[in-house]
Amino acid sequence: MNSDKQPVVTRFAPSPTGFLHIGGARTALFNWLYARSQGGKYLLRIEDTDRKRSSDAAIQAILDGLKWLGLDWDGEVVFQSGRQARHAEMVEKLLEEGNAYRCYATPEELKEMRESARAQGRRQGYDGRWRDRDPAEAPEGVAPAIRLRSPNDGETVITDQVQGTVRVANDELDDMILLRGDGTPTYMLSVVVDDHDMGITHVIRGDDHLTNAFRQTQLYQALGWQPPVFAHIPLIHGPDGAKLSKRHGALGVEAYRDMGYLPAALRNYLCRLGWGHGDDEVFSTAQALEWFTLEAVGKAPARFDFKKLENLNGIYIRESDDAALVENALPFIEEKLGRALETDERTRLNTAMPGLKERAKTLVELAESALFYFRERPLELNEKAANLLTGDARAMIGQLRDVLADATWDVDGLEAVVRAFADEKEMKLGKVAQPLRAAVTARATSPGIFEVLEILGRDEALARLQDVAP
RNA sequence: GACCCCUUCGUCUAGUGGCCUAGGACACCGGCCUUUCACGCCGGCAACACGGGUUCGAGUCCCGUAGGGGUCACCA
Numbered sequence: 001m002n003s004d005k006q007p008v009v010t011r012f013a014p015s016p017t018g019f020l021h022i023g024g025a026r027t028a029l030f031n032w033l034y035a036r037s038q039g040g041k042y043l044l045r046i047e048d049t050d051r052k053r054s055s056d057a058a059i060q061a062i063l064d065g066l067k068w069l070g071l072d073w074d075g076e077v078v079f080q081s082g083r084q085a086r087h088a089e090m091v092e093k094l095l096e097e098g099n100a101y102r103c104y105a106t107p108e109e110l111k112e113m114r115e116s117a118r119a120q121g122r123r124q125g126y127d128g129r130w131r132d133r134d135p136a137e138a139p140e141g142v143a144p145a146i147r148l149r150s151p152n153d154g155e156t157v158i159t160d161q162v163q164g165t166v167r168v169a170n171d172e173l174d175d176m177i178l179l180r181g182d183g184t185p186t187y188m189l190s191v192v193v194d195d196h197d198m199g200i201t202h203v204i205r206g207d208d209h210l211t212n213a214f215r216q217t218q219l220y221q222a223l224g225w226q227p228p229v230f231a232h233i234p235l236i237h238g239p240d241g242a243k244l245s246k247r248h249g250a251l252g253v254e255a256y257r258d259m260g261y262l263p264a265a266l267r268n269y270l271c272r273l274g275w276g277h278g279d280d281e282v283f284s285t286a287q288a289l290e291w292f293t294l295e296a297v298g299k300a301p302a303r304f305d306f307k308k309l310e311n312l313n314g315i316y317i318r319e320s321d322d323a324a325l326v327e328n329a330l331p332f333i334e335e336k337l338g339r340a341l342e343t344d345e346r347t348r349l350n351t352a353m354p355g356l357k358e359r360a361k362t363l364v365e366l367a368e369s370a371l372f373y374f375r376e377r378p379l380e381l382n383e384k385a386a387n388l389l390t391g392d393a394r395a396m397i398g399q400l401r402d403v404l405a406d407a408t409w410d411v412d413g414l415e416a417v418v419r420a421f422a423d424e425k426e427m428k429l430g431k432v433a434q435p436l437r438a439a440v441t442a443r444a445t446s447p448g449i450f451e452v453l454e455i456l457g458r459d460e461a462l463a464r465l466q467d468v469a470p
Numbered sequence: 471g472a473c474c475c476c477u478u479c480g481u482c483u484a485g486u487g488g489c490c491u492a493g494g495a496c497a498c499c500g501g502c503c504u505u506u507c508a509c510g511c512c513g514g515c516a517a518c519a520c521g522g523g524u525u526c527g528a529g530u531c532c533c534g535u536a537g538g539g540g541u542c543a544c545c546a
Contacts, residue, residue, distance in 0.1 A: 013546090014546090015545080015546045017545085017546075047546060048546095049545090049546070050545060050546065052545095053545070053546080054546095103544095105544095107543095107544070110543085110544085114542090114543090117471095117472095118471065118472090119471095120471095123471095123472055123473075123542085124471085124472075124542055125542070145544050163474090163475070166474070166475080167474095168473065168474070169473085172472080172473055172474095172542095173473095174542090177543085177544050179544085180544040181544060182544080184544085186543095186544070186545085186546090187545070187546045188546095190546090191546090206540095207474095207475070207476095207539095207540070208539095208540055208541070209540095209541090209546095210474065210475070210540075210541075211473075211474065211475095211540075211541045211542070212541080212546095214474090232475090234475085234476075234539090234540095235539080235540075237538095237539080239481090241538065241539075242538090242539075243539070243540070269482095272482060272483075272495090273482070274482090276482085276483060276484075278483095278484065278485095278494090279483085279484060279493075279494045279495075280494095280495095281482090281483090281494075281495050281496085282495090298476095298483085299475075299476060300475090300476050300477065300539095301475095301476070301538090301539065301540090302481090302482060302483090303481060303482080304481095304482095305481050305482065305496070305497085307481080307496060307497055308481070308482065308495080308496045308497080309496095310496090311495085311496055311497085312495095312496085314508090314509090318509075358507095358508060358509055359507060359508035359509070360508085361508090369507090388506095415505090418505085422505095428505090429504095429505050430504090430505050430506080431505090432505080433505030433506075434505065434506060436505080437505075437506060438506095443506090443507095444506065444507080445506050445507035445508080446506070446507075447506095447507085447508090448505075448506090449505060449506080450505085
């Protein structure tokens with residue numbers, strides 16, 4: 001597909017003003033998928049040009065989030081803040097060639113400009129008042145910003161891999177600031193210079209950047225550089241249909257981790273948001289790698305649906321192997337329990353896992369449902385369990401305990417005894433099994449009760465029965 | 471407001487002019503299985519925003535309308 005061209009290089013370029021939110025995670029995923037599927041490189045660049053709004057904690061959260069998601073990047077992380085000299089150098093070149101100019105307009109002036117433009121219903125933006133003005137007229141003591149002298153005629157066209165051909169009239173675009181009055185580079189300048197210097201061939205990002213792409217294209221042209229291939233992917237929206245952002249309901253990926261979602265499930269789900277491969281719903285990352293193309297990315301924004309993620313996560317949990325699930329669920333269990341699990345308890349957890357994982361959609365649910373195995377007697381009954389253990393039921397449990405004491409302690413042996421007991425009492429199995437479950441697990445739902453009894457062990461199980469018997 | 475983008479079941483989507491009386495998945499509602507809850511299986515509900523064209527034929531192409539979204543900083 002790309003055989004006669006240079007190798008693909010993509011990048012994910014978050015600004016460290018907060019955690020890695022779900023939209024960013026998907027952008028990273030798509031960049032990663034595209035680069036990896038093309039045999040190219042996927043780089044990471046932290047856009048910390050605005051030092052005031054950036055934080056080390058945010059940088060760490062982003063790195064951690066990407067690692068947790070399994071989106072490993074090539075090479076060293078590039079910090080944009082470390083490249084300011086290079087950015088300024090390019091502006092110098094632009095200035096020399098007459099493609100940029102100094103602008104002495106004050107913030108107040110600019111504000112006025114915007115307000116009157118809005119009032120008159122005109123395009124908002126800088127009016128170019130210093131574009132051709134003699135620098136000799138520069139006011140005293142004002143540090144100028146440097147603006148790009150962008151074309152006023154014609155149009156700028158982008159051939160976007162997702163959005164198609166998009167064009168805008170050049171007079172819609174004002175002269176953007178490249179270097180602030182204090183000499184620091186703006187985002188527009190930095191991205192272009194960095195993407196160029198890093199050899200980025202494909203810029204895949206949220207389509208909230210689509211309009212930026214026009215300005216950036218003009219900058220590329222002024223610099224005499226070949227613009228990268230653009231692919232603006234639609235945003236992820238919240239349930240209300242509005243852009244999901246840090247200040248609008250978006251959660252950091254660590255929140256998904258804490259809610260007990262598996263990285264593989266989240267990757268799979270994110271793939272299905274805006275991209276698809278026919279009717280395929282559940283597929284591995286390896287398969288996504290085989291199938292992924294930018295062409296198949298849709299143009300319409302998608303809403304985030306927790307129910308579907310949850311369903312997918314349940315599938316991944318069921319398909320996970322027991323040992324891995326023990327590792328993954330352990331932190332959740334220990335946190336709820338308030339203590340670490342002993343070695344033999346971990347073994348028990350592993351043994352119980354097939355029954356547990358069948359009915360959990362998240363690691364949190366999995367942990368919750370496993371707790372009864374490790375709680376200490378006497379168990380605190382939840383409401384439903386308490387309702388099950390009526391006076392009659394407790395009396396029955398007392399008798400059942402005695403017959404159970406002589407049972408062969410495995411699933412078959414236990415089931416045989418309980419069924420015989422129910423027959424003898426002329427009770428339906430459920431009438432016996434439910435109180436039994438309540439007594440042993442302190443809940444009304446659990447894995448198969450005979451399996452639970454076996455895993456719990458004779459002594460512990462009988463003691464728990466004794467606890468609720470009259 | 472200006473510019474740009476979008477529009478198939480509640481949600482994610484398949485669909486690239488005839489295979490569509492529109493398919494799948496999640497959710498929802500029934501049923502089966504069953505010691506509970508899940509799982510699994512079976513069945514059901516449910517959509518081409520609207521209006522004009524083009525065409526023998528339109529969910530698919532064109533135009534318009536409506537609705538939604540994004541962007542308009544010396545933020546990124």
